[in-house]
Amino acid sequence: MENILSWISLNQQVIYIVILMIFVGIEVIGRVPSVLHTPLMSGANAIHGVVVIGAIIVMGKAEPNDYLALAMGFLAVILGTLNVVGGFVVTDRMLEMFKKKK
Amino acid sequence: MSEYILTLCYLVASVTFILGLKMLANPASARKGNLIAAAGMALAIFGTIFLYQEEGFKLGNYAWIFGGLLIGTIAGAVSAKKVKMTAMPEMVSIFNGMGGACAALISAAEFYHIYEAHKATPEIAFADIVSVGTYITIAAGAIIGTISYIGSILAWGKLNGRVKDYSFKGQHIVNLVILALVIACAIWVYQSTIADIYIPFLLIGFFAFIYGVLFVMPIGGADMPVVISLLNSFTGVAAACGGFLYNNKAMLTGGILVGAAGTLLTILMCKAMNRSLLNVLIGSFGGGNKAAASVEVSAQGHYKEISLADAAMVMSYANKVMIVPGYGLAVAQAQHICHELEEILNDKGVEVNYAIHPVAGRMPGHMNVLLAEADVSYDKLMEMETANDVFKTTDVVLILGANDVVNPAAKNDPASPIYGMPILEVELSKTVIVNKRSMKPGYAGIENDLFFQPKTSMLFGDAKKVLQDLCAEVKAI
Numbered sequence: 205m206e207n208i209l210s211w212i213s214l215n216q217q218v219i220y221i222v223i224l225m226i227f228v229g230i231e232v233i234g235r236v237p238s239v240l241h242t243p244l245m246s247g248a249n250a251i252h253g254v255v256v257i258g259a260i261i262v263m264g265k266a267e268p269n270d271y272l273a274l275a276m277g278f279l280a281v282i283l284g285t286l287n288v289v290g291g292f293v294v295t296d297r298m299l300e301m302f303k304k305k306k
Numbered sequence: 307m308s309e310y311i312l313t314l315c316y317l318v319a320s321v322t323f324i325l326g327l328k329m330l331a332n333p334a335s336a337r338k339g340n341l342i343a344a345a346g347m348a349l350a351i352f353g354t355i356f357l358y359q360e361e362g363f364k365l366g367n368y369a370w371i372f373g374g375l376l377i378g379t380i381a382g383a384v385s386a387k388k389v390k391m392t393a394m395p396e397m398v399s400i401f402n403g404m405g406g407a408c409a410a411l412i413s414a415a416e417f418y419h420i421y422e423a424h425k426a427t428p429e430i431a432f433a434d435i436v437s438v439g440t441y442i443t444i445a446a447g448a449i450i451g452t453i454s455y456i457g458s459i460l461a462w463g464k465l466n467g468r469v470k471d472y473s474f475k476g477q478h479i480v481n482l483v484i485l486a487l488v489i490a491c492a493i494w495v496y497q498s499t500i501a502d503i504y505i506p507f508l509l510i511g512f513f514a515f516i517y518g519v520l521f522v523m524p525i526g527g528a529d530m531p532v533v534i535s536l537l538n539s540f541t542g543v544a545a546a547c548g549g550f551l552y553n554n555k556a557m558l559t560g561g562i563l564v565g566a567a568g569t570l571l572t573i574l575m576c577k578a579m580n581r582s583l584l585n586v587l588i589g590s591f592g593g594g595n596k597a598a599a600s601v602e603v604s605a606q607g608h609y610k611e612i613s614l615a616d617a618a619m620v621m622s623y624a625n626k627v628m629i630v631p632g633y634g635l636a637v638a639q640a641q642h643i644c645h646e647l648e649e650i651l652n653d654k655g656v657e658v659n660y661a662i663h664p665v666a667g668r669m670p671g672h673m674n675v676l677l678a679e680a681d682v683s684y685d686k687l688m689e690m691e692t693a694n695d696v697f698k699t700t701d702v703v704l705i706l707g708a709n710d711v712v713n714p715a716a717k718n719d720p721a722s723p724i725y726g727m728p729i730l731e732v733e734l735s736k737t738v739i740v741n742k743r744s745m746k747p748g749y750a751g752i753e754n755d756l757f758f759q760p761k762t763s764m765l766f767g768d769a770k771k772v773l774q775d776l777c778a779e780v781k782a783i
Contacts, residue, residue, distance in 0.1 A: 211439045218550060222562050228324055229566025236331035238664040241671035245535055246398045247330045247340050248567055251323050252541050253405055254560035257354045258412040258548035264365025273415060278374050280411035285378025287405035292344040293386035294397055299337040301678035
């Protein structure tokens with residue numbers, strides 16, 4: 205029990221961020237018109253590509269002669285970048301079509 | 307100094323994610339919002355590469371990092387540029403799967419890192435080295451990431467028809483057992499000594515993989531948007547686990563933001579279809595009704611067909627025409643020719659609008675994207691509530707490959723499985739022309755009374771072909 209309580213107070217900053225972000229996420233999306241659901245899903249998909257930062261850290265920390273760690277990090281960087289770049293480009297392509305016609 | 311700048315980078319990135327998501331929720335600012343979030347992402351990525359420090363050491367292996375970034379960028383940009391508009395949902399699913407795999411790999415690499423650092427003392431208990439909180443984030447990242455990865459790949463396969471639905475009796479119980487096994491293995495790892503952690507950790511991944519497969523397999527192809535949206539929020543949570551692990555605020559905010567927003571979006575999608583999330587996940591929709599529906603088909607009432615020439619005539623002399631596009635239009639890729647028909651009718655002085663049901667097409671909002679691709683102006687697209695007010699004064703409704711979203715049973719038959727789903731009330735208009743390929747029931751597997759009403763006439767054929775012929779006929783008048 206004390207373990208868990210001390211863990212909570214040690215990580216209270218992070219816990220605050222998590223809770224506030226949950227509310228921000230819900231609030232920000234709450235009033236979206238249904239026409240934008242697909243682009244929004246795609247945009248959110250690109251944003252969680254931020255996981256690539258973790259991949260870069262893993263890659264950068266790996267010992268240069270530890271090939272298993274290098275391979276895992278390298279693959280993670282490729283996949284994460286795919287998520288980020290592909291996600292933003294696809295979203296942009298969808299939204300390009302919503303331009304107001306003159 | 308440099309770590310202060312990095313903190314600032316992450317702060318700016320987090321703000322751009324929130325701002326970007328907010329702007330994405332408004333048609334006028336959506337594109338800018340996407341670009342702002344992308345700029346924030348670039349800042350966070352390059353900030354990490356050049357400024358990140360751990361215990362005073364900078365990151366190494368620059369060649370590998372930039373190699374990976376380059377490959378990912380080229381592959382991502384090319385595939386995103388080349389994909390057809392109708393295949394967009396599949397593409398989003400694939401990219402989501404890549405993110406999930408990335409999160410799972412990070413957890414695996416971090417786990418391996420711990421193992422390598424302590425393998426000299428194999429008899430030490432794993433629990434003495436790693437705190438519960440850290441371990442939970444590693445394990446959760448691995449589990450959620452793996453489920454999201456394989457689930458997204460299967461969702462992609464289902465959307466393009468490569469993977470068929472599959473379910474067996476008692477599957478829900480099997481799923482629960484496998485989920486329990488995943489958690490049991492996770493606890494097993496934590497109870498082991500360093501020497502023995504390898505096998506249970508691999509088993510976590512193995513069972514999570516199986517769970518992901520069984521989770522998506524029984525869910526019908528038309529429900530995939532909901533599943534993709536759900537897996538999207540899963541990946542967000544997996545990314546947040548990574549943020550927790552590295553105490554990285556950009557990953558944490560981005561991940562949780564997507565996790566929360568994705569969950570809400572999933573619920574909104576379910577609501578538009580009048581189904582609970584649980585119902586979608588169990589995949590029982592239509593299961594019991596399909597048999598009943600096939601009996602009904604043989605006992606169906608009388609419907610009348612309309613010739614192309616007549617349909618063209620009716621539409622050319624109408625004041626107001628409303629087009630109701632559905633899945634059939636998306637499948638036939640008939641959005642361009644549909645716009646052409648709209649213009650030809652416009653030239654004849656007919657007012658043409660589009661009524662868009664929230665779940666028309668393959669994904670909520672997908673129909674709008676398709677029509678926007680075909681240059682249909684944004685203010686001609688009416689949302690359901692607006693359209694339902696306008697139907698009363700509409701002369702002709704042309705339904706293109708939509709079925710369940712115009713089924714009056716949702717309003718007046720409490721026994722119907724779609725009862726309560728908000729629909730487009732097309733029967734309020736004077737005439738209804740329905741274009742379908744055949745009299746087969748729609749996705750929900752139920753009969754549609756609308757087709758047998760006196761004011762309804764059927765125009766059979768592939769949406770694209772029919773529209774081409776209609777255009778020619780209308781021009782000739």
